[in-house]
Amino acid sequence: MDKKLELVDLRKQFNAKVVPVKNVSLSVGSGEFLTLLGPSGCGKSTILRLIAGLEQPTSGQVLINGKDVSRLSPGDRNIAMVFQSYALYPHMTVRENIASGLKLRKTPSGEIQTRIQDVTDFLGLHDLMDRKPGQLSGGQRQRVAVARTLVRRPDVFLLDEPLSNLDALLREHVRAELKQLFGTQNTPVVYVTHDQTEAMTLSTRVAVLNNGYLQQLDAPERIYMEPANRFVAGFIGSPQMNFLQVPCESRRAIVGNHPIPLPRGANMPTEITLGIRPEHVHLAQSDHEPALDGQVFLIENLGMHNLVSVRIQGQGEPITVRAIVGIEHRLAIDSTVRLAFPPESIHWFDVSTGDRIQTASDSTSVVSPSVTPTSVTS
Amino acid sequence: MVDYVRAQERRTGWFLTIPALLVLALVFAYPILRAFWQSFFTINLGNQLTPAFNGLGNYIRMAQDGRFWNTLWNTTIFTVATVSLELVLGMGIALVLNQSFKGRGIVRTIAILPWALPTALIALAWTWIFNDQYGVVNDLLLRLGLISTGINWLGDPTLAMISVIIADVWKTTPFISILLLAGLQSIPGDLYEAQAIDGASPWQSFRQVTLPLLLPQIVIALLFRLAQAFGIFDLISVMTGGGPGGGTETVSLYIYSTVMRYLDFGYGAALVVVTFLLLVLVVAIATFFLNRSRKRASGAV
Ligand SMILES: Nc1ncnc2c1ncn2[C@@H]1O[C@H](COP(=O)(O)OP(=O)(O)O)[C@@H](O)[C@H]1O
Numbered sequence: 249m250d251k252k253l254e255l256v257d258l259r260k261q262f263n264a265k266v267v268p269v270k271n272v273s274l275s276v277g278s279g280e281f282l283t284l285l286g287p288s289g290c291g292k293s294t295i296l297r298l299i300a301g302l303e304q305p306t307s308g309q310v311l312i313n314g315k316d317v318s319r320l321s322p323g324d325r326n327i328a329m330v331f332q333s334y335a336l337y338p339h340m341t342v343r344e345n346i347a348s349g350l351k352l353r354k355t356p357s358g359e360i361q362t363r364i365q366d367v368t369d370f371l372g373l374h375d376l377m378d379r380k381p382g383q384l385s386g387g388q389r390q391r392v393a394v395a396r397t398l399v400r401r402p403d404v405f406l407l408d409e410p411l412s413n414l415d416a417l418l419r420e421h422v423r424a425e426l427k428q429l430f431g432t433q434n435t436p437v438v439y440v441t442h443d444q445t446e447a448m449t450l451s452t453r454v455a456v457l458n459n460g461y462l463q464q465l466d467a468p469e470r471i472y473m474e475p476a477n478r479f480v481a482g483f484i485g486s487p488q489m490n491f492l493q494v495p496c497e498s499r500r501a502i503v504g505n506h507p508i509p510l511p512r513g514a515n516m517p518t519e520i521t522l523g524i525r526p527e528h529v530h531l532a533q534s535d536h537e538p539a540l541d542g543q544v545f546l547i548e549n550l551g552m553h554n555l556v557s558v559r560i561q562g563q564g565e566p567i568t569v570r571a572i573v574g575i576e577h578r579l580a581i582d583s584t585v586r587l588a589f590p591p592e593s594i595h596w597f598d599v600s601t602g603d604r605i606q607t608a609s610d611s612t613s614v615v616s617p618s619v620t621p622t623s624v625t626s
Numbered sequence: 627m628v629d630y631v632r633a634q635e636r637r638t639g640w641f642l643t644i645p646a647l648l649v650l651a652l653v654f655a656y657p658i659l660r661a662f663w664q665s666f667f668t669i670n671l672g673n674q675l676t677p678a679f680n681g682l683g684n685y686i687r688m689a690q691d692g693r694f695w696n697t698l699w700n701t702t703i704f705t706v707a708t709v710s711l712e713l714v715l716g717m718g719i720a721l722v723l724n725q726s727f728k729g730r731g732i733v734r735t736i737a738i739l740p741w742a743l744p745t746a747l748i749a750l751a752w753t754w755i756f757n758d759q760y761g762v763v764n765d766l767l768l769r770l771g772l773i774s775t776g777i778n779w780l781g782d783p784t785l786a787m788i789s790v791i792i793a794d795v796w797k798t799t800p801f802i803s804i805l806l807l808a809g810l811q812s813i814p815g816d817l818y819e820a821q822a823i824d825g826a827s828p829w830q831s832f833r834q835v836t837l838p839l840l841l842p843q844i845v846i847a848l849l850f851r852l853a854q855a856f857g858i859f860d861l862i863s864v865m866t867g868g869g870p871g872g873g874t875e876t877v878s879l880y881i882y883s884t885v886m887r888y889l890d891f892g893y894g895a896a897l898v899v900v901t902f903l904l905l906v907l908v909v910a911i912a913t914f915f916l917n918r919s920r921k922r923a924s925g926a927v
């Protein structure tokens with residue numbers, strides 16, 4: 249049977265001021281790994297808790313396999329969750345921790361044995377089964393928490409920042425493991441993180457959230473290649489995308505001496521926001537490309553490359569543009585450079601709404617939600 | 627290699643502990659050892675308080691002393707009844723206070739008031755509450771038509787015991803509940819959320835999470851209360867003076883009478899020694915369980 253989780257117009261209001269989830273709709277199918285990605289406090293955990301039934305929605309519905317579970321208690325929803333703190337029972341052994349959910353559901357003990365056996369084989373937990381959580385390392389605890397959800401064979405997996413308590417090296421390792429693990433489950437997975445690398449590497453689809461609003465719901469590569477608005481563009485990708493407000497004249501954006509034709513989607517703006525990722529900005533090779541002159545004021549070594557911050561004198565305040573430049577270009581602080589902006593790598597955004605303006609190279613169906621009110625962060 | 631720093635620290639440590647050890651020896655070890663010594667002598671009005679060696683005479687007398695066994699029985703009843711009632715009620719109150727509701731701060735403050743009041747005052751108040759002529763208990767029961775004539779609460783051995791137990795429970799339950807509340811607040815909330823997701827009922831969560839994780843606090847409360855209840859003196863002394871007919875006389879009251887009223891110092895000392903050893907035994911057993919439960923709750927075992 250195919251499993252499915254749907255959120256319909258889900259809204260949560262804690263009080264007059266705090267509305268961390270604002271009319272979010274989405275659906276996750278069998279074998280899909282959906283990541284809720286957004287800055288801290290944007291409502292990711294609240295969405296997860298609404299799905300789990302730990303919070304009641306103010307309006308909207310949660311559907312599991314087509315059935316409205318909004319009024320059901322958490323125990324009746326057949327979901328399993330990995331908490332950020334793992335929430336392991338400190339007084340129980342690993343085996344008891346893993347078995348606890350099954351025991352509560354009155355699973356026959358033979359069945360419990362086989363399922364635990366499967367999961368311990370799968371995760372290699374054999375040596376840990378008789379220990380208590382206090383005697384485990386962070387990574388081991390995390391595996392036990394995952395094992396506890398896997399044995400349940402639920403209709404939906406929920407994971408709230410399960411890697412945030414691990415150190416960087418271990419995180420990378422466990423990330424890869426999680427991807428394999430949940431890839432085999434054929435069950436909807438909703439994963440919460442504020443870490444874009446996790447979102448990009450793990451997910452089949454990413455839901456970018458800000459301020460309680462769904463900003464974009466797309467495959468990871470699309471989120472990166474065609475960000476739906478300025479917020480997504482700025483949030484995804486590291487180092488952050490450069491944004492320049494440039495004047496327009498007769499459907500051309502003026503960048504230095506080289507006007508760039510605006511995409512078809514644009515009306516006749518007098519100004520437009522140009523976005524370009526640092527990895528796409530390069531040192532100008534000729535006079536025949538759109539480029540701007542500026543002064544280097546900061547050089548950060550990234551190994552093979554330098555991240556160079558350049559101050560460009562515009563009409564008003566000077567703006568900063570960052571570019572990734574190979575270390576073979578021996579740039580010095582205060583030297584003058586000419587930065588080129590290849591037109592095919594430019595993202596265009598509406599100055600007032602921050603929404604993406606489609607370009608010819610965009611895939612035809614950009615399914616970004618229409619609700620993106622004032623997502624522009626300047 | 628000799629660890630000079632460690633050795634020096636140890637020396638400083640001893641140096642700093644000596645005053646405390648001296649005080650302990652003076653106020654704790656000396657009286658007990660002296661009582662132990664005195665318990666082998668007859669020192670009473672019969673011999674003008676001149677100590678006369680008596681061997682185990684006092685202890686043999688104790689074994690045959692019906693009043694002693696009666697007080698020991700009373701003490702045990704009082705201890706078991708108050709400690710178990712206080713634990714159950716204290717747990718209930720702690721669970722309620724652990725919920726978030728409007729005015730929780732005020733309710734918490736009010737809840738601890740009975741414990742903050744002096745025992746003698748409370749005992750006096752309860753004496754009046756249980757008074758057969760003017761007491762509020764009888765008044766209420768009469769008004770409700772449950773009884774036709776006032777009950778002489780403090781005049782009947784069984785009722786008097788029930789009365790002092792009620793008074794002690796009223797006074798000490800807040801202490802237990804505050805102690806347990808502190809324990810409850812240290813249990814992470816997401817354990818309960820994990821339970822809820824797994825479909826546990828509140829009672830199952832209480833059994834599987836609250837109780838085992840609260841065990842250290844429960845045992846501490848038990849330890850405190852066992853020791854306190856076993857030595858109960860002030861409350862009963864004021865409310866009934868051990869009466870009627872020795873119906874509420876506890877070991878402490880008996881010791882007090884023996885020494886202060888009958889001036890029988892030798893026998894009193896023997897009583898003290900036996901009570902002391904009994905108490906040490908009870909506390910040792912409780913401590914054993916405390917350590918085990920603590921280790922278990924922290925996941926070390
Ligand atoms: N029970 C609650 N009562 C009031 N406000 C809450 C509650 N839970 C969360 N919030 C608020 O909702 C917002 C979103 O929280 P959360 O969903 O935890 O964010 P995150 O995206 O970091 O997981 C935060 O501003 C938080 O303070």
Ligand SMILES: [Mg+2]
Pocket residue numbers: 292293294
């Ligand atoms: Mg969160």
